[in-house]
Amino acid sequence: xxxxxxxxxxxxxxxxxxxxxxxxxxxxxxxxxxxxxxxxxxxxxxxxxxxxxxxxxxxxxxxxxxxxxxxxxxxxxxxxxxxxxxxxxxxxxxxxxxxxxxxxxxxxxxxxxxxxxxxxxxxxxxxxxxxxxxxxxxxxxxxxxxxxxxxxxxxxxxxxxxxxxxxxxxxxxxxxxxxxxxxxxxxxxxxxxxxxxxxxxxxxxxxxxxxxxxxxxxxxxxxxxxxxxxxxxxxxxxxxxxxxxxxxxxxxxxxxxxxxxxxxxxxxxxxxxxxxxxxxxxxxxxxxxxxxxxxxxxxxxxxxxxxxxxxxxxxxxxxxxxxxxxxxxxxxxxxxxxxxxxxxxxxxxxxxxxxxxxxxxxxxxxxxxxxxxxxxxxxxxxxxxxxxx
Ligand SMILES: [Zn+2]
Numbered sequence: 572x573x574x575x576x577x578x579x580x581x582x583x584x585x586x587x588x589x590x591x592x593x594x595x596x597x598x599x600x601x602x603x604x605x606x607x608x609x610x611x612x613x614x615x616x617x618x619x620x621x622x623x624x625x626x627x628x629x630x631x632x633x634x635x636x637x638x639x640x641x642x643x644x645x646x647x648x649x650x651x652x653x654x655x656x657x658x659x660x661x662x663x664x665x666x667x668x669x670x671x672x673x674x675x676x677x678x679x680x681x682x683x684x685x686x687x688x689x690x691x692x693x694x695x696x697x698x699x700x701x702x703x704x705x706x707x708x709x710x711x712x713x714x715x716x717x718x719x720x721x722x723x724x725x726x727x728x729x730x731x732x733x734x735x736x737x738x739x740x741x742x743x744x745x746x747x748x749x750x751x752x753x754x755x756x757x758x759x760x761x762x763x764x765x766x767x768x769x770x771x772x773x774x775x776x777x778x779x780x781x782x783x784x785x786x787x788x789x790x791x792x793x794x795x796x797x798x799x800x801x802x803x804x805x806x807x808x809x810x811x812x813x814x815x816x817x818x819x820x821x822x823x824x825x826x827x828x829x830x831x832x833x834x835x836x837x838x839x840x841x842x843x844x845x846x847x848x849x850x851x852x853x854x855x856x857x858x859x860x861x862x863x864x865x866x867x868x869x870x871x872x873x874x875x876x877x878x879x880x881x882x883x884x885x886x887x888x889x890x891x892x893x894x895x896x897x898x899x900x901x902x903x904x905x906x907x908x909x910x911x912x913x914x915x916x917x918x919x920x921x922x923x924x925x926x927x928x929x930x931x932x933x934x935x936x937x938x939x940x941x942x943x944x945x946x947x948x949x950x951x952x953x954x955x956x957x958x959x960x
Contacts, residue, residue, distance in 0.1 A: 595652075631704065659934075684738070694953075803837070888921045895948075
């Protein structure tokens with residue numbers, strides 16, 4: 572495997588991107604416009620698609636226009652915040668020390684985007700029969716919202732890609748599966764009363780508590796009964812409640828309660844059935860609530876739905892990623908990515924990128940320059956590839 576030292580241009584681009592604050596709550600436009608302008612200098616026009624209030628955008632660009640199909644390099648431009656974390660370096664400083672590039676997003680996952688951009692001239696010169704597509708999204712960290720528009724957009728543009736490489740940090744080991752992440756808010760509307768008059772009330776907290784127990788019972792059921800998927804830290808689906816709010820005073824039967832819960836479903840599990848079971852249970856509780864007060868009820872709101880991902884070691888894109896990274900094996904990852912969304916839209920997908928998830932979202936996040944060199948070798952190899960597989 573080629574393992575040359577990292578090009579100064581690649582490192583400089585990674586530092587430039589890390590220095591831009593693209594925490595999910597903020598706009599990512601400075602970063603997207605920077606990439607657009609860099610591509611424009613190479614004669615590549617990028618397509619930007621914006622969110623509703625025009626504060627964020629996805630970028631899609633094709634390097635090798637006119638080639639019949641292509642390989643997507645996919646990345647998200649947003650990062651998680653660092654509030655309350657104890658950093659010893661500036662999260663936006665992009666400091667290089669001891670063979671590491673430090674900063675929020677250095678591992679997850681601006682370095683991959685920067686390296687893809689640094690290799691744009693090489694992709695343009697490539698004699699490969701396929702194009703390279705850049706697909707850089709917003710709002711991944713808060714629920715993969717950007718990428719769905721991006722895929723729709725790609726379809727509109729008549730692009731039907733051969734394969735997708737999602738550059739999330741896997742230490743450059745091709746990853747072929749992860750669980751899904753599905754989060755919901757459940758709002759219980761009861762009927763308020765003085766706490767001395769409980770028979771005339773519907774206690775929202777008590778109803779919500781029964782719902783919470785339902786979620787917990789389901790989690791126990793997954794642990795007890797679900798066929799194992801070996802390779803994950805927890806080889807079965809999980810369910811848990813993350814937040815619960817309700818009540819205003821000790822002597823008032825609460826009218827409102829809400830809680831948030833999530834499923835992390837195995838790629839082999841049916842998450843639709845899981846959520847349907849929770850909703851079904853809610854519907855079974857409603858008649859006794861409505862008997863007291865017809866305006867009561869239980870409602871659900873989707874917070875995020877990041878599908879699980881199941882690729883295959885036999886997929887050509889996986890074999891190509893193995894060849895380009897010099898890795899024999901494959902791995903599973905414990906975090907959600909956009910890979911499942913690409914895969915479910917019919918595009919063979921693999922997750923492979925520089926840096927470790929152990930550093931992602933952590934204080935003093937970093938990516939090692941060695942990992943960046945490996946990613947560079949991967950991308951150079953991709954530019955020289957004639958055939959996927
Ligand atoms: Zn990420």
